[in-house]
Amino acid sequence: MTNESFENLILELRRGVIVLAVLSQLDKEQYGYSLINSLKEHGLEIDQGTLYPLLRRLESQGLLQSNWRIEADRPRRYYLLSNEGRQLLPRLKEEWKTIVSIMEKML
Amino acid sequence: MSTNLIDSYVADIGRRLPRKTRADIEAEIRSILQDMLDECSQKTSKPVDDEMTFEVLKAYGDPEKVAATYLGDRYLIGPSLYPIFWLVLRIVLVVTGVLAAIGLGIALSQTVTNPQGAIEAILLAVGKFATSTMTILGNIVLIFAILEWSLFRSGGKVEVKGLPVKEEWDPHSLTKVSAPNQVKMAETIVETVGCFAAIVIFNFYPQIIGFTPSLNSVFVNGNWSTVAFIPLLSDAFFKYVPFLTFVWVATILLNIVLLRMGHWTLIARINSIGLKGISVLIAAAMLAGPSLIATTSPALVSALGDPNAAGFLMTMLTQGIRLALWVGIIGGCIDIIRVIYRTVTDSQ
Numbered sequence: 260m261t262n263e264s265f266e267n268l269i270l271e272l273r274r275g276v277i278v279l280a281v282l283s284q285l286d287k288e289q290y291g292y293s294l295i296n297s298l299k300e301h302g303l304e305i306d307q308g309t310l311y312p313l314l315r316r317l318e319s320q321g322l323l324q325s326n327w328r329i330e331a332d333r334p335r336r337y338y339l340l341s342n343e344g345r346q347l348l349p350r351l352k353e354e355w356k357t358i359v360s361i362m363e364k365m366l
Numbered sequence: 367m368s369t370n371l372i373d374s375y376v377a378d379i380g381r382r383l384p385r386k387t388r389a390d391i392e393a394e395i396r397s398i399l400q401d402m403l404d405e406c407s408q409k410t411s412k413p414v415d416d417e418m419t420f421e422v423l424k425a426y427g428d429p430e431k432v433a434a435t436y437l438g439d440r441y442l443i444g445p446s447l448y449p450i451f452w453l454v455l456r457i458v459l460v461v462t463g464v465l466a467a468i469g470l471g472i473a474l475s476q477t478v479t480n481p482q483g484a485i486e487a488i489l490l491a492v493g494k495f496a497t498s499t500m501t502i503l504g505n506i507v508l509i510f511a512i513l514e515w516s517l518f519r520s521g522g523k524v525e526v527k528g529l530p531v532k533e534e535w536d537p538h539s540l541t542k543v544s545a546p547n548q549v550k551m552a553e554t555i556v557e558t559v560g561c562f563a564a565i566v567i568f569n570f571y572p573q574i575i576g577f578t579p580s581l582n583s584v585f586v587n588g589n590w591s592t593v594a595f596i597p598l599l600s601d602a603f604f605k606y607v608p609f610l611t612f613v614w615v616a617t618i619l620l621n622i623v624l625l626r627m628g629h630w631t632l633i634a635r636i637n638s639i640g641l642k643g644i645s646v647l648i649a650a651a652m653l654a655g656p657s658l659i660a661t662t663s664p665a666l667v668s669a670l671g672d673p674n675a676a677g678f679l680m681t682m683l684t685q686g687i688r689l690a691l692w693v694g695i696i697g698g699c700i701d702i703i704r705v706i707y708r709t710v711t712d713s714q
Contacts, residue, residue: 291394292401308427308435311394315436327393335401336394 277305279355281313282340282348285323290335314338322347371419372399375429382433391436399426443510444518450555451510457556458502466495509562513555516622547630547708558621561614568607575599598683600660609648616641635709639702646698653691659683 284297291311298305317323322344327334340348376399380392402422403414412418426432443451470491567574575598620637624630652658661683667676 290397290401292398292405307398308432311398312435315391333397333400334393335397 277303277309277313278317279351280305281310281317282322282344282351285338285340286345286348288337288339290337294338317344371416371423372396375399375423375426378429379433382430383436387436395426395432399423402426441514441518443507443514446518447510447514447555450552451506453552454510454556454559455503455506458506458559459499462495462499462502466491466498469494505563505566506559509559513558513622513625517626549624549628549630551625554621554624558618561617561621565611565614568604569611572599572604572607597660600656600658602656603652603658603660606648606652609644613641613645613648630708632709635705639705639709642698642702642705646695646702649691649694649698653688653695657684658687 280298280301280303281294284294289297291307291314294314295305295307295310314323314325318325318338321341323338324341325336325338327336329335376392376396379395380388383391399422402425403418406418406422407414410418470488616637620634620641624634627634659680661680663676663680667673
């Protein structure tokens with residue numbers, strides 16, 4: 260298998276995890292760039308081109324809410340879990356634990 | 367300078383985005399780039415300059431790719447409509463090919479004694495076939511692109527207020543022969559394409575409805591000779607075109623609604639009955655009104671040079687159109703009865 264194929268498989272594997280990772284970090288308000296850094300601190304590096312469209316998609320699905328604020332003379336868009344997102348997150352965490360448990364038995 | 371670079375970069379992304387979300391995405395990207403520049407400046411303990419801006423923009427990526435991440439998958443003709451598009455395309459191309467072959471056969475039969483004329487006739491027929499095929503292809507793609515846009519612009523989900531959401535797919539549908547209230551997708555799309563073609567031809571290209579006793583231009587005795595084009599339909603016919611266009615447009619709209627719903631409803635059936643009723647009335651008015659044929663026997667004799675052939679052709683045209691109208695009226699009435707029967711049985 261080529262390195263490129265391996266990279267693609269890793270990307271596929273991470274894609275599903277990213278949504279949960281992002282939602283888990285937005286129980287308090289964050290703007291996009293601070294969110295990227297916050298995820299990086301936890302060891303999860305996300306490409307900008309993946310994160311920002313994802314944030315917009317989650318917002319359009321009603322899981323996030325956002326607002327623009329001027330900070331340090333610069334407009335920034337802050338994202339936060341919506342009520343719907345807050346209700347959904349614990350269920351997603353449970354689902355994640357189940358998946359991990361199943362996969363640990365399998366691998 | 368670095369601000370200009372960011373402006374250009376953001377504008378390059380923005381022009382690839384839908385107008386509706388463009389300003390918002392542009393503002394967000396601009397804000398992110400400023401954050402990246404700040405971080406870079408702090409890390410290197412240098413002020414922001416062009417070189418640093420170039421590095422940040424390079425890290426953010428090609429504007430085309432950045433814009434693509436916001437757009438998702440977009441189709442001119444998507445996977446839902448593609449099988450029907452392909453079916454319609456094959457049918458239409460076969461019919462066009464057969465018609466072109468018949469036309470070529472007639473043209474060749476009239477140039478039996480003139481081999482040079484036959485070659486010219488073949489070249490002309492091939493040219494005409496290529497042109498008409500391209501026109502037909504373009505129109506079919508246009509129709510399907512409009513259908514794709516109107517049916518699936520919300521990512522495959524129907525989200526138009528007032529229209530029911532398409533039912534969830536049920537594997538049991540694989541075993542069903544054909545539910546009476548289920549919309550026959552292929553038939554409906556073929557009818558939509560037909561209506562669109564009729565609107566285009568009768569409203570924008572009425573001059574092509576007619577015939578020539580030979581090709582429009584033939585090579586006779588070493589010179590090009592133009593043969594008169596005989597229009598088929600009279601002014602009396604074209605007085606009905608606005609009414610017919612109304613029926614065709616309404617049929618297209620009804621078909622789009624039916625395709626989105628996937629099944630017939632009472633309102634859709636009532637509309638269908640109404641449209642068929644109007645079509646029958648128009649056909650009856652055409653039958654009772656003045657002649658729909660533009661040409662006359664003397665004109666045909668003059669064009670064909672053979673009184674017997676001209677008389678035969680005139681009879682065929684007159685009776686053919688009357689027969690077509692009768693078939694339309696009877697077929698329309700049968701359709702109306704069938705739809706009423708379905709409506710009554712569905713409500714029981």
